[in-house]
Amino acid sequence: MFSYYLKLAAKSIKKNPLLSTLMVLAIALGIGASMTTVTVNYLMSANPIPEKSEQLFYVQVDSWDPHNAFNDSNGEPPNQITWTEANNLFNAQQASKQVVMAKSGGIIVPENQDINPFEAVIRLTTGDFFAMFNTPFLFGSGWQLASDQQRAQVIVLTKRINDKLFGGENSIGRTVLLAGQNYKVVGVLDAWQPMPKFYDVNNGAFDESEEVFIPFFLKETYELPNWGNTNCWKSPEGEGFKAFLQSECINYQMWVQLNSEQEQSDYLAFLNNYVSEQKALGRFPRPMNNQLLDVMGWMANQEVVEDDAKMMMWMSFMFLVVCLLNTIGLLLAKFMGKSSEIGLRRAIGASKRDIFIQHIIESATIGLLGGLLGLGLALFGLVGIETLYGDFVSNLVSLDWVMALTGIVIAIVASILAGLYPTWRACNVAPATQLSSQ
Numbered sequence: 001m002f003s004y005y006l007k008l009a010a011k012s013i014k015k016n017p018l019l020s021t022l023m024v025l026a027i028a029l030g031i032g033a034s035m036t037t038v039t040v041n042y043l044m045s046a047n048p049i050p051e052k053s054e055q056l057f058y059v060q061v062d063s064w065d066p067h068n069a070f071n072d073s074n075g076e077p078p079n080q081i082t083w084t085e086a087n088n089l090f091n092a093q094q095a096s097k098q099v100v101m102a103k104s105g106g107i108i109v110p111e112n113q114d115i116n117p118f119e120a121v122i123r124l125t126t127g128d129f130f131a132m133f134n135t136p137f138l139f140g141s142g143w144q145l146a147s148d149q150q151r152a153q154v155i156v157l158t159k160r161i162n163d164k165l166f167g168g169e170n171s172i173g174r175t176v177l178l179a180g181q182n183y184k185v186v187g188v189l190d191a192w193q194p195m196p197k198f199y200d201v202n203n204g205a206f207d208e209s210e211e212v213f214i215p216f217f218l219k220e221t222y223e224l225p226n227w228g229n230t231n232c233w234k235s236p237e238g239e240g241f242k243a244f245l246q247s248e249c250i251n252y253q254m255w256v257q258l259n260s261e262q263e264q265s266d267y268l269a270f271l272n273n274y275v276s277e278q279k280a281l282g283r284f285p286r287p288m289n290n291q292l293l294d295v296m297g298w299m300a301n302q303e304v305v306e307d308d309a310k311m312m313m314w315m316s317f318m319f320l321v322v323c324l325l326n327t328i329g330l331l332l333a334k335f336m337g338k339s340s341e342i343g344l345r346r347a348i349g350a351s352k353r354d355i356f357i358q359h360i361i362e363s364a365t366i367g368l369l370g371g372l373l374g375l376g377l378a379l380f381g382l383v384g385i386e387t388l389y390g391d392f393v394s395n396l397v398s399l400d401w402v403m404a405l406t407g408i409v410i411a412i413v414a415s416i417l418a419g420l421y422p423t424w425r426a427c428n429v430a431p432a433t434q435l436s437s438q
Contacts, residue, residue, distance in 0.1 A: 002361070009362035016334055020366065023330045027370025027411055030323030032377025035407040037313040039382060039399055044206070044304060048194040049134060052257075053295035056132060057264070059254040060293070061085060061275055065233035066285035077289045078231070079202055079302065080250035086216070090126060094270045095256035096263065097132045100216050101125040102252045103203050103228035106179030108212075110165050120161065120178065121227065123200075123210035124219050130156070130187070132257050133199060138162070140172040140187035148215050155183035156213040162188045176212070181222060183214060196304050198295050200253055203228040205304045226251050248283075258292075268292055324418045327366075331422040335359060342429045352427040359423040360416055367415025371408040375399070378407065 013020040047053050062077035063085065064070040070078040081089070086100040104122040129135070130142030139162075143154045155176055162171055171185045196205040218224065223241045228251055236247035258264045271290040278284045293301055335342075342355060379399055 001357075005358045005361040006365065008358055009365040012334075012338070012362055013365065016337070019330055019334045023327050023334075023366050024370045024373060026323045026326045026330070027367055027415055028373035028377055030320030030414070031371050031374025031407055031411045032381060034313075034316040034320045034410070035374060035378035035399070035403065036381035036385070037316040038406070039378065039403045040385065041310065041313050042403060043195060045299070046195065047296060048196055048198045049295060051134065055257055055259055056295050057256050057258055057267075057292040058294075058298040059089065059256060059271070060291040061271060061284070062286045062289035063248060063250070063278075063284050064286055068233075069286070070231075070233075075289070076301070077291055078250050080229070080231070081252050081254055082248055082250055083220075083245040083252060086252040086254060089254060089271075089274065090216075092270070092274070095258055095267055097128040097257035099126050099129045099132055099255045100252055101129065101200065101254075102216065102219065102226070103200065103210065104219065104224045105227045106224065108161075108165070109177040111175075111177075112165070115164070120211040122178070122224070123213045124216045124224065125213055126216050128257075129199075129213065132255060133194070135192050136190040138188045138190040139170045140185070142187055142213075143215065148217060151215060151217050151221050153181060153183045153218070154186045154215065156187040156189060157185060158189050158209065158211050159191055161211045178212065178214070179222060179224060196299060198299055199255065200228070201299060201302045201304055202253065205299070205302070220245060256292075264292060320414065324414055327415065327418045328421060331363060331366075331419050332425065335422045335426040338426070339429050342426055346429065355427045355429075356423055359426050360419055363415045363419025363423065364412050367412040367418075368408065370415065371411025374411060375404055375407050 049056070059081065060077040060079070061081060062070070063082060064078050069075045081100075086102075090098055090100045102124045104124050105119060106122055107117050108120045109117045123129075126148045127143045127145055130137075135142075138159055140156075142156055143152065146152075147154055155178065157165070157171065157176070159168075162168060165171070165176065166174060171188060174185045175182045176185060177183075193209055197207055197209060198205070230249055230251040232247060232249035234248055236243045236249065238246075256267060258267055268290065271292075272288060275284050275288060275290060345355065346352075382399060
């Protein structure tokens with residue numbers, strides 16, 4: 001029977017192409033607008049590392065101003081840590097894995113003189129970075145703890161930079177001249193772009209990953225510059241780079257991997273003890289306010305999905321509702337226009353149930369067509385967003401199969417809901433009245 005009702009729906013759509021086209025367009029416009037904004041929100045709030053997001057924790061300790069909280073609205077601890085905490089907490093090695101990191105930059109001078117020197121974004125980090133965040137390697141691997149402790153001049157390249165410097169060849173053991181120093185290549189990453197870039201949302205949650213990775217403590221050795229957000233609640237005591245490093249300015253991030261609730265509890269106790277020790281030394285003037293947040297908790301805390309994006313999504317759903325109201329009117333006009341046909345079917349034995357199913361299937365068919373066209377409009381909308389905002393959102397404008405399927409389901413369900421009242425009216429057509437009027 002389903003195929004029979006489907007044929008009736010197809011005939012009905014062909015019989016009245018103008019009304020059918022208007023309904024398909026109305027649903028397509030609503031689906032296109034809503035799926036464009038839903039897709040952007042979905043990708044912005046997606047879990048970037050689902051296999052271990054509940055084991056990775058961002059470390060926060062409250063080293064801020066005694067008179068003012070870092071965030072006056074909610075009293076949250078600072079979103080980064082100082083150089084002193086980065087060193088002390090890392091050297092304590094209290095977690096199964098721990099990473100301290102910062103953003104920097106420098107000039108790369110290629111061996112190939114046909115390539116001009118260029119500026120590269122550096123991720124200063126420690127060796128556990130690659131294992132903690134499951135980075136894929138094309139060649140080689142990351143470095144070990146010993147390289148961090150010895151401040152070894154090693155480097156991991158992204159695939160993009162390896163292609164540029166070495167034509168995509170296996171460059172393990174080759175040398176890269178970066179910021180005036182030679183670094184030995186120990187690894188080349190395969191394509192890797194977590195989205196959002198959860199490991200450092202302070203410096204652009206939707207920016208591209210850095211181009212090269214070198215040991216964190218080389219920042220002090222070679223006085224590498226700060227490229228990330230830096231905040232201070234008081235001026236450094238003294239002049240020069242060393243004084244700045246020893247100041248209360250925050251510019252560094254720390255993650256730890258804690259595999260069980262017991263490890264989480266133990267690490268938080270360690271943080272509390274550490275802060276108590278620092279208080280005894282005259283630091284950390286604020287009340288104890290340490291925090292460990294897992295990946296999704298950290299992104300929610302930092303409001304990675306902007307309120308504007310959420311508002312746009314709800315506005316697009318309101319637009320979809322307006323489109324559906326128009327569809328209800330068009331369906332009502334169409335179904336009432338078939339009153340004589342419905343009366344004849346009822347007179348020869350069709351029940352109200354048969355009429356109901358027939359017209360609901362026709363509504364769903366119109367919804368399916370509108371959904372398919374709406375997905376095309378959504379793709380067009382995403383391309384428009386990329387054109388408007390450029391590379392900043394280039395990683396947010398793809399429509400995967402989950403969102404495509406969601407769009408189709410929404411279109412069909414919405415069209416069925418829109419068709420309920422017109423279908424109810426069609427079911428209540430009186431056969432005798434229709435036949436007598438013919």
